[in-house]
Amino acid sequence: MSAPTHHFTIDLEEYFQVSAFEGRVARSDWGILESRVSGQVALLLELLARHEARATVFVLGWLAERQSELIREIARAGHEIASHGWDHVRVTHQTPRQFRRSVQRSKAVLEQITGTPVLGFRAPSFSIVPGREWALDILLEEGYRYDSSLFPVRRPGGGYGYPTGYPDPHWIERSAGRLAEIPPSTLDLCGMRLPAAGGAYFRLFPYSMVRAALRQCERRGVPGTFYIHPWEVDPAQPRFKVPWSTRVRHYGGLGGTARRLERLLGEFRFTTIERTLWQHRNNRQPQGVTDA
Ligand SMILES: [Zn+2]
Numbered sequence: 001m002s003a004p005t006h007h008f009t010i011d012l013e014e015y016f017q018v019s020a021f022e023g024r025v026a027r028s029d030w031g032i033l034e035s036r037v038s039g040q041v042a043l044l045l046e047l048l049a050r051h052e053a054r055a056t057v058f059v060l061g062w063l064a065e066r067q068s069e070l071i072r073e074i075a076r077a078g079h080e081i082a083s084h085g086w087d088h089v090r091v092t093h094q095t096p097r098q099f100r101r102s103v104q105r106s107k108a109v110l111e112q113i114t115g116t117p118v119l120g121f122r123a124p125s126f127s128i129v130p131g132r133e134w135a136l137d138i139l140l141e142e143g144y145r146y147d148s149s150l151f152p153v154r155r156p157g158g159g160y161g162y163p164t165g166y167p168d169p170h171w172i173e174r175s176a177g178r179l180a181e182i183p184p185s186t187l188d189l190c191g192m193r194l195p196a197a198g199g200a201y202f203r204l205f206p207y208s209m210v211r212a213a214l215r216q217c218e219r220r221g222v223p224g225t226f227y228i229h230p231w232e233v234d235p236a237q238p239r240f241k242v243p244w245s246t247r248v249r250h251y252g253g254l255g256g257t258a259r260r261l262e263r264l265l266g267e268f269r270f271t272t273i274e275r276t277l278w279q280h281r282n283n284r285q286p287q288g289v290t291d292a
Helices: 027-032 037-050 061-066 068-076 096-114 134-141 199-204 207-220 244-251 254-267 273-279
Strands: 006-012 055-059 080-083 170-174 177-181 186-189 192-195 225-228
Touching: 006 037, 006 273, 037 068, 037 254, 055 061, 061 068, 061 096, 068 080, 068 096, 080 096, 080 273, 096 134, 134 170, 134 177, 186 207, 199 207, 199 225, 199 244, 199 254, 207 254, 225 254
Parallel strands: 006 055, 006 225, 055 080
Antiparallel strands: 170 177, 186 192
C-alpha cells in the first residue's frame, strides 16, 4: 500500500488579523493597515507548484471581499478554497446567530468569486471547543460538508482544543446530518497527544516532530493534516508590541519557515481535503474517512 497523501492547509489571513493581536489591533483599523498577503501567498504558491502539491486554503470572507483576484489565482492553481469565517471572531466569542451569519456570508462571497461550491470550514484559532458543538449543526445547515476545527489536544490556559476529539479524519453524526471532521494532526509521544501539525509548533519545535506526526498517520493508513499561515513565511512583516510569550509564539522562527516547508514538501505528498472526501464518499463507517 502506498503512503497516504496528506493535507496541506493554509489559513488565509493578514498578519494583523491573528487572535493574539485582538487587543492591540482594532478591527476598524484593518482597512488602513499595510496588506502583505499577496506577496506571502505568491511564495507559498511557488513552493507548492514546485513540489506538485495541492492545498486547501481556508479564507477569511473579509479578505476575500477585498482581494478577490488573489483568491481566483489560488483556485486557478488547483487549490481548494474553503472558509475561515468572516472576520476572525472566535466561535467562543460568538452567539449561534453571529456564527451562522459569518459562515453563511463567507461561503457566499467565496463561491461568488470562484464559481465553485465551498465545502469546508475552519474556525479562527480552532475555537470550536467543548460546549460549542452547535457550530457543527449550523455548518451542516448552511451546506458545509466538513469541518477542520477540532484540535484534539488539551491546552493549558484553554483558548482552543477539543481534548476528547478523535485524532484522525472521521464522520460526526449530528441531528442535522453527517459532517466529516478533519482534525489537525497530533503526535503521540509517551502516551501524550501533542499538537505538532503546523503553525508555531512547526516553527519552534524540531522539524522531526512534524515528520514523526505525519509518519504516525501513515502507519495508521490515514492522511495527516498540516497547517500554516501566510504571515509565517514573512519575517519582514510589521511587528506589534506584545507580551513576551506572544512574541515568541508569533514571531519566533519566521526566518526558517520557508526552508522547513521546502523540506516538508520534499518529503511528503500533499493534496486537498476535498479530494480525500471524494475518494471516501461511499464509505459509511463511523470513522468513514479513514481506510481503517
Ligand atoms: Zn486564523
